[in-house]
Amino acid sequence: xxxxxxxxxxxxxxxxxxxxxxxxxxxxxxxxxxxxxxxxxxxxxxxxxxxxxxxxxxxxxxxxxxxxxxxxxxxxxxxxxxxxxxxxxxxxxxxxxxxxxxxxxxxxxxxxxxxxxxxxxxxxxxxxxxxxxxxxxxxxxxxxxxxxxxxxxxxxxxxxxxxxxxxxxxxxxxxxxxxxxxxxxxxxxxxxxxxxxxxxxxxxxxxxxxxxxxxxxxxxxxxxxxxxxxxxxxxxxxxxxxxxxxxxxxxxxxxxxxxxxxxxxxxxxxxxxxxxxxxxxxxxxxxxxxxxxxxxxxxxxxxxxxxxxxxxxxxxxxxxxxxxxxxxxxxxxxxxxxxxxxxxxxxxxxxxxxxxxxxxxxxxxxxxxxxxxxxxxxxxxxxxxxxxxxxxxxxxxxxxxxxxxxxxxxxxxxxxxxxxxxxxxxxxxxxxxxxxxxxxxxxxx
Numbered sequence: 001x002x003x004x005x006x007x008x009x010x011x012x013x014x015x016x017x018x019x020x021x022x023x024x025x026x027x028x029x030x031x032x033x034x035x036x037x038x039x040x041x042x043x044x045x046x047x048x049x050x051x052x053x054x055x056x057x058x059x060x061x062x063x064x065x066x067x068x069x070x071x072x073x074x075x076x077x078x079x080x081x082x083x084x085x086x087x088x089x090x091x092x093x094x095x096x097x098x099x100x101x102x103x104x105x106x107x108x109x110x111x112x113x114x115x116x117x118x119x120x121x122x123x124x125x126x127x128x129x130x131x132x133x134x135x136x137x138x139x140x141x142x143x144x145x146x147x148x149x150x151x152x153x154x155x156x157x158x159x160x161x162x163x164x165x166x167x168x169x170x171x172x173x174x175x176x177x178x179x180x181x182x183x184x185x186x187x188x189x190x191x192x193x194x195x196x197x198x199x200x201x202x203x204x205x206x207x208x209x210x211x212x213x214x215x216x217x218x219x220x221x222x223x224x225x226x227x228x229x230x231x232x233x234x235x236x237x238x239x240x241x242x243x244x245x246x247x248x249x250x251x252x253x254x255x256x257x258x259x260x261x262x263x264x265x266x267x268x269x270x271x272x273x274x275x276x277x278x279x280x281x282x283x284x285x286x287x288x289x290x291x292x293x294x295x296x297x298x299x300x301x302x303x304x305x306x307x308x309x310x311x312x313x314x315x316x317x318x319x320x321x322x323x324x325x326x327x328x329x330x331x332x333x334x335x336x337x338x339x340x341x342x343x344x345x346x347x348x349x350x351x352x353x354x355x356x357x358x359x360x361x362x363x364x365x366x367x368x369x370x371x372x373x374x375x376x377x378x379x380x381x382x383x384x385x386x387x388x389x390x391x392x393x394x395x396x397x398x399x400x401x402x403x404x405x406x407x408x409x410x411x412x413x414x415x416x417x418x419x420x421x422x423x424x425x426x427x428x429x430x431x432x433x434x435x436x437x438x439x440x441x442x443x444x445x
Contacts, residue, residue, distance in 0.1 A: 041063065042063045042064070042067065043062065043063065043065065044060055044061075044062050044093070044101075045060065045061050045063060046058055046059075046060055046089045046090065047059055047061060047089075049115075049133065049134050049137060051130060051133070057115070057116065057118075057130060057134075058087060058088055059092075059113070059115045059116055059134050060089045060090065060092060060093060060112075060114035060116075061111065061112065061138050061141075061142075062101055062111065063111060063142065064108055064109060064110070064111065065106050066106075067111070069142075069143060070143060072143060072144060073110065073111045073142065073143075073144050073145065074109060074110050074111070074144065074145055074150070074250070074251060075110065075111050075113065075135070075138065075139055075142075075144035075145065075148065075150070076110040076111070076112045076113070076149075076150050076151075076152060076250070077113050077115075077131065077132075077149065077152070078092075078093075078097050078112055078113070078114045078153065078157070079115070079117070079123050079131060079151075079153030079154070079157030079158075079160045079161055080092040080096065080114075080116065080117055080153075080154065081153075081154045081155030081156050081158075082117075082122070082155060082156040083155070084096065084117075085118060085119045085120070085121065086119060087116060087118060087119070088116070089114070091116070092114050092115070092116040092117070093114060096154050096237050096241065097112075097152070097154075097237075099241075100241045100242060108247075109247070109251065110150075110247075110250075111138060111142045111144050113134055113135045113138035115127075115131040115134040117156070117157070117160075122156050122159070123156065123157060123159065123161075123163060123164065124159070124160060124163050127160070128160060132164070132171075147254045147255045147256050148173050148251070148255075149172055149173055149255070150173055150175070150250045150253065151165055151172045151175045151176070152175075152176040152177075152178070153176075154180070154237045155178070155180065155234065155237075156180070157178075157180070158177035158178045158179055158180020159181050159182070160180070161176065161180060162175070162180055162182040162184050163183070163184060165184075165189060165192060166184035166185060166188040169188055169189060169192045170255070171255075173193070173250075173253040173254050173255045173257075174192065174194065174249075174250055175193075175194055175195075176194075176195045176196075176197070176246065176250070177194075177196055177197070178197045178237045178240050178241070179197070179198045179199065179202060179234055179236045179237070180198075181206055181209055182210065182213040186213060186216035186217045186219070186222065189220070190217075190220040190264055191222075191258050191261065192222070192258065193224075193253050194222065194225070195224065195225040195226075195246065195249060195406060196210060196214070196224055196225070196226045196227070197226075197227045197229075197236050197237075197240040198227075198228060198229070198236050199228070199229045199230075199232065199233060199234065199235075200228045200229060200230050200231070201231060201232035201233070202232075202234050203234070206234075210226075218265075218438055218440065221264025221265050221266075222264070222265065223265045223316070223318050225249075225390055225405075225406045227240065227243070230387075244378075245379075245382075245406045245407040248408060249403075249408075252408075260445055261442075261445055262445055263443055263444070263445060265316070265318070265441065265442045266440065266442065267440055268440070268441065269291065270287045270288075270291050270292060270437070271291075274286065274287055274306075277306050277307055277309055277424075278305075278306070278307045279304065279305070279306055279307075280304065280305040281302055281304030281305055282302055282304055283427045284296045285304070285427070288435060290437070291437065292435045292436065292437040293306075293425070293435065293436045293439075294433075294435040295427045295433070302429050303331065303428050303429055304427040305335070305347055305424045305426055305427075306424060306425040306426075307333075307347075307423075308422045308423045308424065308441075309422075311421055312421060312422075312423070312441075312443050313418075313420050314396025314397065314443060314444040315394070315395060315423060315441060315443055315444065316392070316393075316394045316440075316441070317392070317393045317440075317441055318390070318391070318439070318440040318441075319425065319437075319438065319440070320389065320390055320391070321388070321389045321391055321434065321436055322386075322387070322388055322389075322435040322436070323356075323384070323385050323386075323387070323389060324385060324433035324434070325386065326433060327356075327385065327433060327434055328355055328359045328428070329354055329355035329356065329359060329362065330354050330389070330391065330426075330434060331351060331352060331353050331354065331426035331428055332351075332352045332354075332391065332393055332424065332425065332426060333347060333349060333350065333352065333423070333424040333425075333426050334351075334352075334393075334421040334422070334424070335347050335348065335421060335422040335423075335424050336348045336349045337419070337420040337422060346367065347367065347424070348368070349366070349421060350364055350365065350366050350367075350400075350414070350421075351364070351365050351367070351426065352364050352393060352402060353365065354391065354404060354409075356380075356383055356385075357377070357380055357381055361374055361377075361380070362374070362375045362380060363375050363410065364400060364410055364412065364414070372400070372412060372414055373410045373412035374410075375409050376407070376408065376409050376410070378407060379409035380404070380409065382407045383405070388437065389404065389405055390404070390405050390406065391403075396416065396444055397416060397417055398413045398414060398415065398417050399411070399412070399413060399414070399416075400412050400413075400414045400416070423441070425439075
């Protein structure tokens, strides 16, 4: 015989009412009504644009689920690939960014303008103007932040991203081409943050063109991030658009910051590093093939340093580091400017330690004050063997920012105001096999 338990029933009803009320509060906050039906919708919406020749074009816009008017959200202009060309609007997201936004729809922060490239056309020669007009319309309708507009395209859309960014670099905070073919002047993109993504085993001509253009960008004074997946095939967007660090990086970019920074990066040749920078420690560094810098001989287990000839109050220091299978970590350093670097003793300053996860945690430490910050574990896991790892160290004022292959590894306050520091490459003890290339420096404004 069952016993009726009114207390349990009352508690259950109370819990249901509590959850329902809280659900209503969340719903009312996320879907706050504005009185304008066009602004009360969220998610992917299909809209129409009428061009100056009175032709109607379908396009999509993604509205964040927690969007409210007046927020000045960041804006993303997305360009589809040739296989998704069409006229209905929806096909533009059928094999690409639509899946990723769908998975992150509750937290995706960008308002996304999604024009649809018509069949048989590309984003060069007419369709680019339509894309910009739709971007402007979305920006006006949803009041997005003009300082944080990014451009992303895949395949032929990646080529379109290169083209539109080179023609209108002042309109964007950053550009992200995926498996596109750059056919533009690198000089026009020298001040624009770029993250280029493609597969190493895509068509040989596409890979070669992107690698050559990367060199052209470096020589023009840019410092793009390049993610070259080891995969075969063309669809690098499957992995590329799933990089959480990509969206974090996009949110960090701004047109105002680009305009403020008047200096370009200086690309330093390996032979000049050996000739002009100071070596401290037991290693012998030398220029290897393809203008790379490596450890020719290091018999002791003490680290060796290659220290810059100039000290900086603020600086962005970017370098690519090749880590062989036997390597345990890579390191960079910031050396106090008043230290005598002609000797063989330990350095005074900061050391950035980037070990592989299986060799322990890393971070930023000071020679006398100890640990300043530890590495973000997700960023630490991005280090790869037999790969040119992109390591970026930015210091100045009271901030040190580190990125590893695009991932934010450290962002910490440090007492650097008033100090000038020399940057240094570090060969950890027994570091034979580690190589460096494409060392870039820029004193920040």
